[in-house]
Amino acid sequence: xVDVELRAKRDALEYLWRQxxxxxxxxxxxxxxxxxxxxxxxxxCPEAGEGMSLVALGGYGRxxxxxxxxxxxxxxxxxxxxxxxxxxxxxxxxxxxxxGLEVGHGVRTLDACLADARQDFFFQVAxxxxxxxxxxxxxxxxxxxxxxxxxxxxxRREFLQNMMQHRNExxxxxxxxxYQLEPHIKESRGGFRDIQAMLWVSHALFGLQDLQAxxxxxxxxxxxxxxxxxxxxxxxxxxxxxHYLSGRKNDQLFFEYQEEMAKAFRxxxxxxxxxxxxxxxxxxxxxxxxxTTTDLxxxxxxxxxxxxxxxxxxxxxxxxxxxxxxxxHLTDQALIEKRPYLLMRLxxxxxxxxxxxxxxxxxxxxxxxHLVDDRLRHSKRMAKAFxxxxxxxxxxxxxxxxxxxxxxxxxxxxxxxxIRALAQHDVYHVFTVDRHLLQTVAELKKLxxxxxxxxxxxxxxxxxxxxxxxxxxxxxxxxxxxxxxxxVTGIAKRLGLTGPETACLSxxxxxxxxxxxxxxxxxxxxxxxxxxxxxxxxxPERLTMLYLLSIADAKATGPTAWTEWKGALLLExxxxxxxxxxxxxxxxxxxxxxxxxxxxxxxALMGKAAPADxxxxxxxxxxxxxxxxxxxxxxxxxxxxxxxxxITEAANHKLFWSVLVMAHDSTGLLAKICGTLAxxxxxxxxxxxxxxxxxxxxxxxxxxxAAEQSYAEQDWRALGEDLNLALKNRLGLSHRxxxxxxxxxxxxxxxxxxxxxxxxxxxxxxxxxxxxxxxANDRPGLLYDITRTxxxxxxxxxxxxxxxxxxxxxxxxxxxxxxxxxxxNPSFQEEISKALLHIAENETGTGAKLQW
Amino acid sequence: MKKIEAIIKPFKLDEVKDALNEMGIKGxxxxxxxGYGRQKGHKEIYRGAEYIVDFIPKVKIEIIVxxxxxxxxxxxxxxxxxxxxxxxxxxxxLPVEEVIRVRTGETGKEAI
Numbered sequence: 029x030v031d032v033e034l035r036a037k038r039d040a041l042e043y044l045w046r047q048x049x050x051x052x053x054x055x056x057x058x059x060x061x062x063x064x065x066x067x068x069x070x071x072x073c074p075e076a077g078e079g080m081s082l083v084a085l086g087g088y089g090r091x092x093x094x095x096x097x098x099x100x101x102x103x104x105x106x107x108x109x110x111x112x113x114x115x116x117x118x119x120x121x122x123x124x125x126x127x128g129l130e131v132g133h134g135v136r137t138l139d140a141c142l143a144d145a146r147q148d149f150f151f152q153v154a155x156x157x158x159x160x161x162x163x164x165x166x167x168x169x170x171x172x173x174x175x176x177x178x179x180x181x182x183x184r185r186e187f188l189q190n191m192m193q194h195r196n197e198x199x200x201x202x203x204x205x206x207y208q209l210e211p212h213i214k215e216s217r218g219g220f221r222d223i224q225a226m227l228w229v230s231h232a233l234f235g236l237q238d239l240q241a242x243x244x245x246x247x248x249x250x251x252x253x254x255x256x257x258x259x260x261x262x263x264x265x266x267x268x269x270x271h272y273l274s275g276r277k278n279d280q281l282f283f284e285y286q287e288e289m290a291k292a293f294r295x296x297x298x299x300x301x302x303x304x305x306x307x308x309x310x311x312x313x314x315x316x317x318x319x320t321t322t323d324l325x326x327x328x329x330x331x332x333x334x335x336x337x338x339x340x341x342x343x344x345x346x347x348x349x350x351x352x353x354x355x356x357h358l359t360d361q362a363l364i365e366k367r368p369y370l371l372m373r374l375x376x377x378x379x380x381x382x383x384x385x386x387x388x389x390x391x392x393x394x395x396x397x398h399l400v401d402d403r404l405r406h407s408k409r410m411a412k413a414f415x416x417x418x419x420x421x422x423x424x425x426x427x428x429x430x431x432x433x434x435x436x437x438x439x440x441x442x443x444x445x446x447i448r449a450l451a452q453h454d455v456y457h458v459f460t461v462d463r464h465l466l467q468t469v470a471e472l473k474k475l476x477x478x479x480x481x482x483x484x485x486x487x488x489x490x491x492x493x494x495x496x497x498x499x500x501x502x503x504x505x506x507x508x509x510x511x512x513x514x515x516v517t518g519i520a521k522r523l524g525l526t527g528p529e530t531a532c533l534s535x536x537x538x539x540x541x542x543x544x545x546x547x548x549x550x551x552x553x554x555x556x557x558x559x560x561x562x563x564x565x566x567x568p569e570r571l572t573m574l575y576l577l578s579i580a581d582a583k584a585t586g587p588t589a590w591t592e593w594k595g596a597l598l599l600e601x602x603x604x605x606x607x608x609x610x611x612x613x614x615x616x617x618x619x620x621x622x623x624x625x626x627x628x629x630x631x632a633l634m635g636k637a638a639p640a641d642x643x644x645x646x647x648x649x650x651x652x653x654x655x656x657x658x659x660x661x662x663x664x665x666x667x668x669x670x671x672x673x674x675i676t677e678a679a680n681h682k683l684f685w686s687v688l689v690m691a692h693d694s695t696g697l698l699a700k701i702c703g704t705l706a707x708x709x710x711x712x713x714x715x716x717x718x719x720x721x722x723x724x725x726x727x728x729x730x731x732x733x734a735a736e737q738s739y740a741e742q743d744w745r746a747l748g749e750d751l752n753l754a755l756k757n758r759l760g761l762s763h764r765x766x767x768x769x770x771x772x773x774x775x776x777x778x779x780x781x782x783x784x785x786x787x788x789x790x791x792x793x794x795x796x797x798x799x800x801x802x803x804a805n806d807r808p809g810l811l812y813d814i815t816r817t818x819x820x821x822x823x824x825x826x827x828x829x830x831x832x833x834x835x836x837x838x839x840x841x842x843x844x845x846x847x848x849x850x851x852x853n854p855s856f857q858e859e860i861s862k863a864l865l866h867i868a869e870n871e872t873g874t875g876a877k878l879q880w
Numbered sequence: 881m882k883k884i885e886a887i888i889k890p891f892k893l894d895e896v897k898d899a900l901n902e903m904g905i906k907g908x909x910x911x912x913x914x915g916y917g918r919q920k921g922h923k924e925i926y927r928g929a930e931y932i933v934d935f936i937p938k939v940k941i942e943i944i945v946x947x948x949x950x951x952x953x954x955x956x957x958x959x960x961x962x963x964x965x966x967x968x969x970x971x972x973x974l975p976v977e978e979v980i981r982v983r984t985g986e987t988g989k990e991a992i
Contacts, residue, residue, distance in 0.1 A: 549891050553965050593912040596937045597890060 034127040037061050042095070042272060050265045052092075059084075059091040062099060063161060066120065070162035073119040079109035080116065081163040081171075086132070089157035092264075095271035096278075099124065100132040100154060104163075104171055107137055130277060138171050142178050149190050152179060156228050184233050185333050192326055195225050205587055207280075208458045211315060213263055213270070214279035218315030220267070222322045223260055229329060247325055249391065256321045259314035265293075266311065281311065286453065300505030301450075308451035312460050316449060320433045327387035345381075349374055355386035364392070368399035372413040372440070375431050379421025385430060393434040400439035411523040414440065418469060418492040425470035428496075432462060443515050446503045458586035461502050467584035468495040468577075475576050484572070490529050491573045493520070494536035495580055501537075513538035536573055539564070543578045547597040552604060561601070562608040571609060575602045623647040629655035634662065644721040652716060664690050665724055672755045674701075676748035680739040684713055684730045687747075691755060693725040696819035700754040701727060703761035703812035707768060708747045709734045712811055715828040734808075765809035785868035787861045791850055797826060797842040798851040800860070804868035806837040813867045814839060821860055822846040881976040881992070882950045886941045887913065888961040888969040893939045899960045900943070903952065907992070909942040917970065938969060944976055944992050 041061060045054055063084075070076045085100040087093060103120070105113060113135060124131045136144065145152040155175055160168040180187060202216040214220045230236040236245055243253040269292060270278060273285055281289070290307035297303045343351045348363040348370045350356075356378055364370050371393050378385050385393075404410055421427045431437040438444045447461040459467060472495045485491055497519065501512030513534045520530040542564070550557055565571050578598060582590040627645065631638040633655055639662060650658065664675050674691035687710075689701050698717060705712060710731040718726045733742065753759040788801040800823075802814055811830065818825060818841065827842040845851050851860070888896060893910065900908065914935035945953055954971055962968055981991040 549894070551889070551891055551963060553963070553967075591912060593914060593937050596914065596935070600937075 034065055034123060034129075037065070038127070045095075045268065045272060050268050051261055052264060054268055055092045055094065055264065058093040058095065059088060062088070062093060066101075067162045069120050069123070070116075073116055075112040075115045076119070076163065079106035079164065079167065080104070080112075081165070081167040082120070082161040083168060083171075084157075084159045084161050085154040086157055089154070089159040091159075094267050094277075096130070096274075096276050097271075098130045098132045098277065101134070102141070102158070103133070103135045104141065104167055105135065105137060106164075106167060138167070138174060141171055142174060145175060145179055149194060153191075153224075153228055156232055180232050187232060188229060188329060188333055191225055191229055192330065195222070195326070205458050208460075209455065210280055210282050210286075211311065212280040213267055213311075213315070216315065218259075218317070218319035218322075219279075220263065222318050226322045226325050229326075233329070233333070247328060248321060249395075251395075252321050252324075255317050259317040262310070262314050263318075269293075281308075283455070301503050302453055304453050305451050305503075308453070309449045309460070312449035312451060316433070324387045324391060331387075345377055346373065349377060351381070351383060352386075354383055356381070356383050356389060357386045358389040358392045361392070364396055365399065368396070368404050369407055369409040369413060371396060371399070371436060372410050372417075375427055375436070376413040376416040378430070379417045379424065379427045382422040390430065390434050393436055397435050397439045400436070405440060405442075405522050406524075408524055410440070415489045415492075415523070418496065419489050424473055425466055428466045428469060432466065441497075441519060443497075443500050443519060447500060450503050452502075456586060456589060459584070461499050464584055465496055465499055468498065468580045471495075471583040472576060472580035475579060484569070485576075486569060487529055487532070490525070490533050491536070491576065493523075493525075493533055494540070494573065494577055497533075498537050498540040498577065498581060509538050509540060532570065532573070535570065536577060539574060540577055540581060543574050543598055543601060544582065544594070547601040548594070550601075552597075552601050558601075558604045559608060562605045565605060565609065568606060568609045571602060571605055623650040626650040626655060626658070630658045630662070633659045637663070644724075646718065646720065649718040649720070649726065652718070661688075661690065661726055665720075668692065668724065672752075672757075674748070674751050674755055676744070676751055678739075678742070678744045678747075681730075684732050685710075685739060685742075687729045687731055689725070689727045689729070689751065691725050693719045693723050694755075695822060696816060697725055697755075698727065698825055699812055699816035699819050700761065701729065701751065702815050703765060703809065704747065704751045704754050704759075705729065705731060706809050706812055707750065707761065707764055708743070709737070710742075710747075712828075712830050714830060715825075717825055717827060719824075761812060762809075765812065769808040785865060787864045787868065789851065789857045789861060791852065796850075797844060800841045800843055800864070802837075802839040802841075802864050802868055804837055804839070810837065810867070811839065813870075814864060817863050817867055818843065818860075821863070823851070823860070824848070881979060881988070882945060882947055883974045883976045884941075884943045884945060884950065884953055884957070885972040885974065886943075886957045886961065886969065887915070887938050887971075888941065888957070889963070889967065890937060890939045892961045892963075893941075896941065896957055896960045899956050900953065903956060905943060905945065905949075905953065907943070911940045911942075913938050913940045917967075936967065944979055946989060946992070 038058075038061070041054070041058055044057070049057070066082060070082055076082075081104040083089075083102040083104055085102055087097055088099050088101075093099070101120070103113070103117060117133075117135060121131055121133055134144075141155070145155055158168075158172060158175075198215055198221060199217045202212050202219075207216055212219060226242070227238075230242045230245075230247065234245060234247075236242050236247075239248075239253055239257060242248055243250060248256065266281075266289065267279065269289060270281065270285065273288060273292075286308060287304045290302075290304040293307060295303035295307040295310075298306075341352075344359075345351060348358060348360045348367070350359050356374060358364060358370065358374055374385060374389065374393065377383075417427055417431070418424065428437065432444075432448075438448055444462065447465075450461040451457075452461070457464065469492060472492065493516070497516050498512060499508060500515050500519075501508040501510070504511055516537050517530055517534050520533050525533065542561075546561060552558070565574065575598065579590070579595070582594065623645075627650060630650075645658070653661070664677075667675055668690060671692050671694075674689055677688040679686045679688070687705065691697060698715075702712060711734050713730045713732055715727060715729045720726065750759060754761060783803070783805075785802070785804040787803070788799075790799040790801065800818075804810060815825065823843050823845055825841045825843050829840040830837060843851065845856075851857055886896070890912075897908070897910075914937055916936055941957075943953065950973055954973065957971055978987060979991040980987050
């Protein structure tokens with residue numbers, strides 16, 4: 029009948045809890061209730077007594093008994109008491125089982141205790157919390173002393189190492205995706221086990237009994253103690269309720285309980301955030317507080333007790349920051365106050381060197397956050413160091429995480445506070461918003477721009493900032509992308525970004541979902557729609573940034589957010605938009621509107637100056653340029669007086685420059701253009717080549733400078749003059765090219781391993797043209813040699829794409845033969861192939877080796 | 881009972897789902913698939929490099945209906961998923977021998 033009594037008492041406890049009793053008092057009351065019951069049981073059992081001691085272990089030993097926690101008991105006995113054990117265990121344990129309690133029980137002699145504790149670390153720490161309940165006090169004291177003598181004293185370092193190892197393993201096991209959404213408040217990082225680990229170590233190694241003593245010993249600061257204590261209290265209340273709610277020993281905050289818990293703790297929904305999201309935000313923040321405090325604690329203790337680290341030499345890397353024993357240290361408090369940007373410099377160094385920041389310096393950062401005022405938030409030095417972390421840190425996730433945990437990130441970018449530890453109540457967003465943002469920066473770094481087909485990014489720091497800030501507007505009722513784009517304008521201003529950079533950042537944040545949403549929900553074959561996309565995105569560079577940001581964002585969201593399937597759709601829409609953007613003018617009519625419409629536009633633009641007969645302009649040409657440019661070309665055409673004269677015009681598109689050449693078409697014209705460009709240090713990236721019916725060639729070549737050179741420094745006038753000389757056959761391009769690049773000759777024997785050149789002639793890929801692809805090792809003048817060779821065969825090149833893939837270049841030509849038909853004759857194809865291979869294999873045109 | 885498998889363009893999923901819901905079809909299985917039919921893969925040439933898209937992303941919808949419903953469902957999917965362009969997809973109708981609800985053990989019509 030005793031179990032009925034026990035059950036009634038526990039029901040009474042639940043009643044008290046419903047009346048508002050929670051936190052530590054509830055745990056103590058529960059422990060007391062079980063204590064009273066067990067002590068009475070022991071007293072009432074005639075066989076119990078001499079040579080026996082009933083001991084509470086673990087959480088029960090600490091008097092922290094949660095509603096459905098295990099009750100860990102040890103019946104310690106002297107070997108002589110062996111025969112009397114059966115009735116005692118029956119009297120003690122059976123009623124507990126009958127009452128439905130989870131009992132962890134052991135019946136051991138003192139020697140068996142020590143032997144087991146040596147074997148089993150968990151039993152060892154359970155013994156740390158041993159508390160005498162009933163029976164022989166001397167027996168208990170003997171066990172207690174023997175345990176400390178055998179396992180703790182003289183084994184302090186080993187004990188610590190074991191504890192830290194178990195802690196790390198536990199963090200890994202409970203750090204997986206599923207535990208991010210549904211934290212395990214006992215085992216997860218920052219949960220009860222971390223609290224206990226700190227208390228056990230303090231108790232066993234330093235004899236410190238509680239948080240107060242730990243603070244007084246200087247192992248944690250008063251501020252840490254306060255927030256740690258609050259977090260602990262909060263988690264106790266959560267766990268009490270979670271047990272009652274689940275009706276069993278459950279310590280994981282499963283999704284289905286979160287809302288009910290939030291309601292019970294009076295978190296109500298506001299506009300923009302759900303109550304449950306703010307509830308979970310508090311949980312995550314408290315878990316983080318405990319994780320950070322215990323991390324620092326363990327590093328500190330490890331340093332005190334651990335083996336001396338290598339590299340005792342101290343090295344100053346800048347005034348106020350040194351490297352000692354492979355850790356970065358802040359060394360000068362006075363200097364920090366004078367130059368508070370040192371706080372950020374510390375992280376820049378951590379990023380650059382890959383070294384960890386010493387725990388004491390992390391505390392120094394946290395203690396100096398008051399120095400991060402509005403003035404510092406506008407400081408150029410601060411911004412430079414911060415952007416340095418974003419762009420160059422070796423392990424950017426680690427550095428930013430520490431920056432977040434010390435509070436520096438939110439102090440520097442106060443907009444971050446709103447989303448710190450903010451949870452999203454769905455199964456899709458696995459991480460809290462702040463972690464997701466850091467993760468996005470890390471994912472972005474992993475994406476290599478070279479692996480994408482798109483244009484380069486001129487300002488990687490803007491892209492990195494966009495990754496860090498794209499969800500900054502979350503937690504409000506407005507559209508988060510829209511709100512975010514407004515917030516980042518202010519941040520960009522403080523960071524000292526230029527006007528265009530700010531606009532670009534704001535654009536990226538506002539549109540960060542655009543590509544993904546569009547790729548999934550819109551018809552990618554709808555040309556009008558694709559054009560609207562291109563109009564919104566405006567430049568190839570923005571497209572590249574958006575594409576990379578979309579991938580990084582998805583990958584950082586959770587295991588289900590990114591699939592190859594999505595990747596394929598994203599690539600498809602991006603390629604389609606890129607093609608349009610490359611044509612610069614997005615208002616261009618598509619083919620359905622036709623060349624006739626274009627011609628009418630040109631006529632309207634030019635008025636009387638329009639050519640009487642528009643049919644000299646081929647349809648494909650008309651569809652490749654906006655009316656303004658066609659009109660411009662027609663006007664330039666009037667300036668072409670002689671057969672052997674060329675008009676050259678350059679334009680700056682930032683990522684590349686373009687050169688327009690207009691001349692009377694002649695065999696080898698393109699070769700001469702390419703040769704002249706090479707002579708002037710310009711690499712051709714792509715080319716569009718047209719010939720009007722009246723024999724006017726209009727060639728647009730996109731080029732990049734071979735050397736570091738600005739658009740203004742390039743001598744465009746000289747280029748035009750040389751081209752005119754070449755057209756008049758007064759310029760020996762071949763020997764000049766060799767002369768110019770002689771300096772780049774490579775010493776024999778240093779040649780890299782290179783892929784063999786090859787030539788592919790393809791009549792299938794394009795309906796209209798024969799595509800000739802030349803794969804060759806790059807060298808100056810290569811394009812000149814190839815185009816000259818094709819001219820010798822009287823092959824007309826209508827379009828060209830030149831790209832490099834490491835050492836190899838891939839030159840793609842859309843060609844027709846002299847009768848304007850595809851090259852179908854196999855023997856002619858072979859002849860062309862051989863001639864081009866000869867050019868490609870010949871490394872310099874003169875047999876010498878060139879380095880390029 | 882028949883199983884209807886429809887391969888459609890991804891952006892048509894919401895429309896098709898809504899249309900089927902309106903007809904009273906509440907349950908379906910959706911998966912992200914890749915493949916090619918007459919649309920083939922295609923080659924994109926961009927900045928000189930080729931991007932071969934050999935399998936095209938599609939969405940597969942699977943629905944089990946009574947035989948009497950098949951025509952109506954197929955027509956509805958066809959109407960909704962049609963853009964008139966190549967690559968709109970395909971619909972397959974397959975016989976189903978039996979349907980069993982795992983929880984209750986109900987079979988046949990009741991289990992759909």
